[in-house]
Amino acid sequence: MDINATLFGQTIAMIVFVWFCMKFIWPPLLAAIEERQEKIAEGLAAAEQGAERLDQAKAEADDIVADARRQASAILDQANARANEIVAEGKSDGTKERERQLAAAKAEIEQEANRAREELRGQVSAVAIAGAERILKREIDASAHDDILGKLAQEL
DSSP states (O other), X not given: OOOOHHHHHHHHHHHHHHHHIIIIIHHHHHHHHHXXXXXXXXXXXXXXXXXXXXXXXXXXXXXXXXXXXXXXXXXXXXXXXXHHHHHHHHXXXXXXXXXXHHHHHHHHHHHHHHHHHHHHHHHHHHHHHHHHHHHHTSOOOTTXXXXXXXXXXXXX
């Protein structure tokens, strides 16, 4: 191989080209690469923060759901207790009303029995008077013998 001016010229041109690239082209490329690396690092950090926030949000959502379930359970328990109270009140009111109606019916039956007794006493008195008239063949004065008839009616 022969060393000649062409080889020196090419070597000098190559050195100038490498110097020019290192001076004017390489720094903007490195700056762009570093900027891109920073953006990627920021994106990864934001993704990690987003993942942490998502985990926190999930935990908060689980807490809220659990609290809502506890509240719903408490409301259902209160509703069931109130329903039981209403049923007990209804039973109590029904029992009281039944006892009141039973007492009223007993009082009415007692009144009817008393009326029937009085009517029966009157009829027995009339039959006794009629029987006594027939036996004695004369009429008994009812006003004169009210005491006797009253005692007779009470005995019957």
